[in-house]
Amino acid sequence: xxxxxxxxxxxxxxxxxxxxxxxxxxxxxxxxxxxxxxxxxxxxxxxxxxxxxxxxxxxxxxxxxxxxxxxxxxxxxxxxxxxxxxxxxxxxxxxxxxxxxxxxxxxxxxxxxxxxxxxxxxxxxxxxxxxxxxxxxxxxxxxxxxxxxxxxxxxxxxxxxxxxxxxxxxxxxxxxxxxxxxxxxxxxxxxxxxxxxxxxxxxxxxxxxxxxxxxxxxxx
Amino acid sequence: xxxxxxxxxxxxxxxxxxxxxxxxxxxxxxxxxxxxxxxxxxxxxxxxxxxxxxxxxxxxxxxxxxxxxxxxxxxxxxxxxxxxxxxxxxxxxxxxxxxxxxxxxxxxxxxxxxxxxxxxxxxxxxxxxxxxxxxxxxxxxxxxxxxxxxxxxxxxxxxxxxxxxxxxxxxxxxxxxxxxxxxxxxxxxxxxxxxxxxxxxxxxxxxxxxxxxxxxxxxx
DNA sequence: TCTTCTTTGTGACTATTGTTACAAAGGCCT
DNA sequence: AGGCCTTTGTAACAATAGTCACAAAGAAGA
Numbered sequence: 001x002x003x004x005x006x007x008x009x010x011x012x013x014x015x016x017x018x019x020x021x022x023x024x025x026x027x028x029x030x031x032x033x034x035x036x037x038x039x040x041x042x043x044x045x046x047x048x049x050x051x052x053x054x055x056x057x058x059x060x061x062x063x064x065x066x067x068x069x070x071x072x073x074x075x076x077x078x079x080x081x082x083x084x085x086x087x088x089x090x091x092x093x094x095x096x097x098x099x100x101x102x103x104x105x106x107x108x109x110x111x112x113x114x115x116x117x118x119x120x121x122x123x124x125x126x127x128x129x130x131x132x133x134x135x136x137x138x139x140x141x142x143x144x145x146x147x148x149x150x151x152x153x154x155x156x157x158x159x160x161x162x163x164x165x166x167x168x169x170x171x172x173x174x175x176x177x178x179x180x181x182x183x184x185x186x187x188x189x190x191x192x193x194x195x196x197x198x199x200x201x202x203x204x205x206x207x208x209x210x211x212x213x214x215x216x217x218x219x220x
Numbered sequence: 221x222x223x224x225x226x227x228x229x230x231x232x233x234x235x236x237x238x239x240x241x242x243x244x245x246x247x248x249x250x251x252x253x254x255x256x257x258x259x260x261x262x263x264x265x266x267x268x269x270x271x272x273x274x275x276x277x278x279x280x281x282x283x284x285x286x287x288x289x290x291x292x293x294x295x296x297x298x299x300x301x302x303x304x305x306x307x308x309x310x311x312x313x314x315x316x317x318x319x320x321x322x323x324x325x326x327x328x329x330x331x332x333x334x335x336x337x338x339x340x341x342x343x344x345x346x347x348x349x350x351x352x353x354x355x356x357x358x359x360x361x362x363x364x365x366x367x368x369x370x371x372x373x374x375x376x377x378x379x380x381x382x383x384x385x386x387x388x389x390x391x392x393x394x395x396x397x398x399x400x401x402x403x404x405x406x407x408x409x410x411x412x413x414x415x416x417x418x419x420x421x422x423x424x425x426x427x428x429x430x431x432x433x434x435x436x437x438x439x440x
Numbered sequence: 441t442c443t444t445c446t447t448t449g450t451g452a453c454t455a456t457t458g459t460t461a462c463a464a465a466g467g468c469c470t
Numbered sequence: 471a472g473g474c475c476t477t478t479g480t481a482a483c484a485a486t487a488g489t490c491a492c493a494a495a496g497a498a499g500a
Binding site: 062070140142 | 282290342345353355360362363368
Binding site: 175193 | 476478480
């Protein structure tokens, strides 16, 4: 566990300027690295720290009792997970699965400090509050998708989200993995992807999907 | 707009004991009444205050562009809505619909005060924080239902939730209304209810569903 | 009672999604 | 090249949910 440099922290969290808070974060926050694809938290595990993404990205998935999963949202640099905040505070086990989407660097803040800082530092309170807001919105987006959209549209939105996260127009993944994250079967995804290919909106290869630049406009 | 009595407020929010905070709430909070079935907030409207339920109950529904709706959760006395907190803070229009489920009494806290109190009163901060936590959990429950459950199970869970809210084992509602809140069609609900009746788990009448006492155990 | 409106029941049909089963193609290793 | 494993393609079929059409029952009022 290394320390983070003050300058790096300032750059990633520009909204935090309070030198006392920054000092505390550098002093007590531990830096952790996770390789791509590595599971960071699984349902049932207890959350011992609030993870702030420094570099890379984390994929947050909801899981049910049968082990099915559902993609919720990404955590990008400077962001943290509202669920970790609620789980810590209530000292309840995690309700979700978190996976490193790329090679990811994290600043872990011990749970007890989160509580303390919320009383002491206005900027930390604001950070937590804006996290809750952002995650709430994203949870509603995820809810809208499963409640109101059909699988073809959900798949297209998934592709767009993933492209934006990767800042690329090719996805290196398998149909099976997409199916898992949308909580459906591989055959359904293969079928729908084939339809998109027929419409010339994407091209399919083994372990790769090439997406047309104007894909998002096409979906409307 | 009336004032609320201090004693009533203390009873509904036992976790708030700070006399200064209580005084502020009595002084600046407005009391509002909504008849059963009355819409309190609709999507697109701006939220001008944080509503704390004093008496009755509020039903929170998510809506999509086409006007379809989805039941999320109830607000019971002493509770408030996380979405109103996020909407206010971001001064964005409401993303949800709120309907008085019974004759309901509300204490409305002006938005600006919420921000102010969060800095000033630890108990208000804790109240907001625990609201976020509770609503987050409930949103996840709603998400689980649409993502992982079939309509028959969603219907049964809906019946149980409604029964608990009403503290009764008969529901006075129409198939159409249930269908709306589960975002499906009336025929589907009529069909599934008929199956439950055949299994002798419920009895159907016009505008009423009688539910067996051991309904929840039967569903498993 | 007769009319009218709302609510419920149901059959038939369509659409979407999920499942089973198997073939074929692409990589990788020896 | 030959063998092995992963991934993708696809047909056929089942299950679930959504839609349409219309009948029948119940409630309310004239």
